[in-house]
Amino acid sequence: MKKNILLFTSVFLMIQTLPAQENKVVAQEYPLTKMQQQNRTIVQMASEELSKSLPKKVDNYTTLLKIKGKEETLVYLFEINTGAKSDEAVQKEDRTRMQQAVTNGICHTSKHFLDAHINMTYIYRSAKSKKELFRFNVKREDCGFLD
Numbered sequence: 001m002k003k004n005i006l007l008f009t010s011v012f013l014m015i016q017t018l019p020a021q022e023n024k025v026v027a028q029e030y031p032l033t034k035m036q037q038q039n040r041t042i043v044q045m046a047s048e049e050l051s052k053s054l055p056k057k058v059d060n061y062t063t064l065l066k067i068k069g070k071e072e073t074l075v076y077l078f079e080i081n082t083g084a085k086s087d088e089a090v091q092k093e094d095r096t097r098m099q100q101a102v103t104n105g106i107c108h109t110s111k112h113f114l115d116a117h118i119n120m121t122y123i124y125r126s127a128k129s130k131k132e133l134f135r136f137n138v139k140r141e142d143c144g145f146l147d
Helices: 002-022 032-051 087-109 111-115
Strands: 062-070 073-080 119-126 132-138
Touching (some): 032 062, 032 073, 087 111, 087 119
Parallel strands (some): 073 119
Antiparallel strands (some): 119 132
């Protein structure tokens, strides 16, 4: 009797696991070249769509002039009205603060792009001299996202 119950239980368990094994989906990694190609397309489409409303005033000092796609990176070009400050003073005094604020902002507002391994570059130039003041490149790794 114990043997029959053990045999019945074993057969029952085997039958229960058969359909589960048949329905398993094999996960395959998306080939890197295909993902890069897809990301380039997304970057191009996103930059074209986002650029439609530019230039756009961000705050009292900053204007977003242009967004362009470059390979797997969205490049944002901003112009800053630095007032009486020289370009050198702005670069020296504001770089660290700006980099922290920009990186934090990108990590929160562009998480979907970063999760897809699309990078962000923010370029700030002087409204007076047109000289580049800052360039911040942000990748997913810079945000400390956990999978």
